[in-house]
Amino acid sequence: MMYTIEELKALKQFYKNQLLHDTVPFWFPRSYDEENGGFLLMRDQDGSLIDDDKAVWIQGRATWLLATLYNTIEKREEWLKGAKLGYDFLMKHCFDQDGRMFFHVTRSGEPIRKRRYFFSETFAVIALAAYAKASGSKEAADYARTLFGSCLRYASGELQLPAKFMNTRPSKGIGVPMIMMNTAQQLRGIIGDERCDQAISNWISEIESDFVKDDIRCVMEQVTPDGRIIDHIDGRTLNPGHAIEGAWFILHEAKHRNNDPALIQLGCRMLDYMWERGWDKEQGGILYFSDVYGKPVQEYWQDMKFWWPQNEAIIATLLAYLMTGNEKYAQWHRMIHEYAYGHFHDRVHGEWFGYLHRDGRLAQTAKGNLFKGPFHLPRQEWYCYLLLDEYLRKTR
Amino acid sequence: MMYTIEELKALKQFYKNQLLHDTVPFWFPRSYDEENGGFLLMRDQDGSLIDDDKAVWIQGRATWLLATLYNTIEKREEWLKGAKLGYDFLMKHCFDQDGRMFFHVTRSGEPIRKRRYFFSETFAVIALAAYAKASGSKEAADYARTLFGSCLRYASGELQLPAKFMNTRPSKGIGVPMIMMNTAQQLRGIIGDERCDQAISNWISEIESDFVKDDIRCVMEQVTPDGRIIDHIDGRTLNPGHAIEGAWFILHEAKHRNNDPALIQLGCRMLDYMWERGWDKEQGGILYFSDVYGKPVQEYWQDMKFWWPQNEAIIATLLAYLMTGNEKYAQWHRMIHEYAYGHFHDRVHGEWFGYLHRDGRLAQTAKGNLFKGPFHLPRQEWYCYLLLDEYLRKTR
Numbered sequence: 001m002m003y004t005i006e007e008l009k010a011l012k013q014f015y016k017n018q019l020l021h022d023t024v025p026f027w028f029p030r031s032y033d034e035e036n037g038g039f040l041l042m043r044d045q046d047g048s049l050i051d052d053d054k055a056v057w058i059q060g061r062a063t064w065l066l067a068t069l070y071n072t073i074e075k076r077e078e079w080l081k082g083a084k085l086g087y088d089f090l091m092k093h094c095f096d097q098d099g100r101m102f103f104h105v106t107r108s109g110e111p112i113r114k115r116r117y118f119f120s121e122t123f124a125v126i127a128l129a130a131y132a133k134a135s136g137s138k139e140a141a142d143y144a145r146t147l148f149g150s151c152l153r154y155a156s157g158e159l160q161l162p163a164k165f166m167n168t169r170p171s172k173g174i175g176v177p178m179i180m181m182n183t184a185q186q187l188r189g190i191i192g193d194e195r196c197d198q199a200i201s202n203w204i205s206e207i208e209s210d211f212v213k214d215d216i217r218c219v220m221e222q223v224t225p226d227g228r229i230i231d232h233i234d235g236r237t238l239n240p241g242h243a244i245e246g247a248w249f250i251l252h253e254a255k256h257r258n259n260d261p262a263l264i265q266l267g268c269r270m271l272d273y274m275w276e277r278g279w280d281k282e283q284g285g286i287l288y289f290s291d292v293y294g295k296p297v298q299e300y301w302q303d304m305k306f307w308w309p310q311n312e313a314i315i316a317t318l319l320a321y322l323m324t325g326n327e328k329y330a331q332w333h334r335m336i337h338e339y340a341y342g343h344f345h346d347r348v349h350g351e352w353f354g355y356l357h358r359d360g361r362l363a364q365t366a367k368g369n370l371f372k373g374p375f376h377l378p379r380q381e382w383y384c385y386l387l388l389d390e391y392l393r394k395t396r
Numbered sequence: 397m398m399y400t401i402e403e404l405k406a407l408k409q410f411y412k413n414q415l416l417h418d419t420v421p422f423w424f425p426r427s428y429d430e431e432n433g434g435f436l437l438m439r440d441q442d443g444s445l446i447d448d449d450k451a452v453w454i455q456g457r458a459t460w461l462l463a464t465l466y467n468t469i470e471k472r473e474e475w476l477k478g479a480k481l482g483y484d485f486l487m488k489h490c491f492d493q494d495g496r497m498f499f500h501v502t503r504s505g506e507p508i509r510k511r512r513y514f515f516s517e518t519f520a521v522i523a524l525a526a527y528a529k530a531s532g533s534k535e536a537a538d539y540a541r542t543l544f545g546s547c548l549r550y551a552s553g554e555l556q557l558p559a560k561f562m563n564t565r566p567s568k569g570i571g572v573p574m575i576m577m578n579t580a581q582q583l584r585g586i587i588g589d590e591r592c593d594q595a596i597s598n599w600i601s602e603i604e605s606d607f608v609k610d611d612i613r614c615v616m617e618q619v620t621p622d623g624r625i626i627d628h629i630d631g632r633t634l635n636p637g638h639a640i641e642g643a644w645f646i647l648h649e650a651k652h653r654n655n656d657p658a659l660i661q662l663g664c665r666m667l668d669y670m671w672e673r674g675w676d677k678e679q680g681g682i683l684y685f686s687d688v689y690g691k692p693v694q695e696y697w698q699d700m701k702f703w704w705p706q707n708e709a710i711i712a713t714l715l716a717y718l719m720t721g722n723e724k725y726a727q728w729h730r731m732i733h734e735y736a737y738g739h740f741h742d743r744v745h746g747e748w749f750g751y752l753h754r755d756g757r758l759a760q761t762a763k764g765n766l767f768k769g770p771f772h773l774p775r776q777e778w779y780c781y782l783l784l785d786e787y788l789r790k791t792r
Contacts (some may be wrong), residue, residue: 042629043690044692050629050691050692051628051629053628053629106564106565108627110562110564110565111562111564112562112564112565113560113561113562114562134551154780159757164496164509165508165509165592166506166507166509166510168502168506168507168508169502169506169508186435232449233446233447233449233766234437258509295440295446296440296446296760296762296765297760297765298762298765298767300696300697300702300751300759301696301697302701302759302760303759304696306696355696356755356756358753363696363698363699364692364693364698364699365692366692366694369629369692369694370694371694372627
């Protein structure tokens, strides 16, 4: 069934309420580290701290969130103050002397681990851009653009990163074009950058020609550099939630480009293929990994339900519905919304649990750790709220 | 209840039958790669190949197993031939030019990945030693000793390996002293090496003083270099099956040293502590990870049942029972034996599944992959069979 305008209004209100009265208050202001800057985000279900270390990805994401709330929802001083804590910590403690960023640091900012890829950097780009807009800092804006330039050079291979694998069986992942596309979309949307449009077009072309396989209705997670399937365990492993995230980045780009029909069609194909492969027909929710040919995968949590693939599917189905009016997407959005808020939301302490077993039982209680923090859930609630708000304004 | 002699005889026969008529025939000879040497071990439940890549750890372990069967069970030419295939592949394809070994190679031996630790090397030491004894090759014996010498220098830090973490929060794992102890025990038992006794004593002292925490009845997986608990997520994470494996390595050493009472007591303490923390009182079997203080851990498969912790617990409880006569260990051995053979054994195609959910449901069907192969299960059946055989001879 299609959504009625009344239902869409209620959904808009629901996402806004959850964002501002449930999700964000779980994290802030209690996570502000007034002493060292940055945020203390590794928390158990009741908000108690399980570790005072800082994951650099999530320091950047939290900074982006707070500045973005300030930029787009309401000019609350508390949010700007939080964004500044994050910005200061990132700039002061999270860069190594070679210009690359760490992955994991102590509370006071001493480095624990640096990894061989540049995702700390991409999250810092959006953090810096959002903070620049919120604060008016020209320094932050300049550095966001400089760092985005480094990311462009890492992504193109012009700047080499240390290799994890030998060069026997070269491969590339969909992660790089996806995350770069979203980084560029954010940078362009927040402070503007003339490099973004062309680069986004190139990444979308790469995804379409190399990762999307229409003959088998699939979006690959990894392929050879020229886009062929690698028939080994790693190469066959699919990540439906990730591909669905890629689908909505492309739908978002279609919207930005005046509802470009080719991009709408591409985003919907990717969503269709990976909903078929990722939606758990028996128990509901999006499964974590599967094998393109149905063989066993290496990763042990393949049939668990993690929070973030549900967030991505909620955004993707809503966006697809509002852009196409196809009733199927309203149906899928209802299914994933009900499953996710029914199973992941913690009605006692707020926010979502991160990790459920396939049948929906809680696997563990952490709300924040090295990989989970205030990002996928608040981003989903923020994005869906603004999307519905815009849609309802236009159709009023 | 204590085991009767009749029950022990039946157990001995059971392990021998499983080893020779169920486990080993699942793998061999069909996994022999006559074309390239080595073994094709990444197999689904029915034995069909899911990947023709080769995991170097498991190439070494399979070589050790085949040579050890030849050395200790029966002089079957087929086993010696298999051991030679493994030996040739290890020597020809698995070493990098710097003398370190790869972790993952293609079927024909081209390197895919090299990791930052030396466990490929420790498994190669026992493979080479066992093959040296089986074949009489002096070259293999010499290289086993040379490579063990390199491992000693990696373990002591005299030879530096690339670091995964910065030096902000130094830590050490129980894995190095454990695996080195077992490597030295094998080397000493198979071809003899005068460095082993003293080194084993040192590793046992290190485990006892730095990793075993009597005040909280726990064996830590990681500590500071001077043996303190690191109160962060990683530092708090326990691996009961791994610690129970360490317990039986120490009980094995106690047996080698004329039933040294201090070592028996240490091995039993470690088993007691980690049985309490690892045995699933609700559903049976040994759980994968837990937190020393009951907080959430980072790893997502923490409450799954993997095959190998069950194998280690079967050995440890049987060894503890036969060495101490303590009825508790007979009871524990019955519990883990019944759980494991009841849930993991594949009655249709032979061998064990590797990965169950906490409640015993099958999580995925692979029998062999990058980490599972012909090692923990056949080693357990081989070790328990020989242990019971020796015990029954002595008490006849």
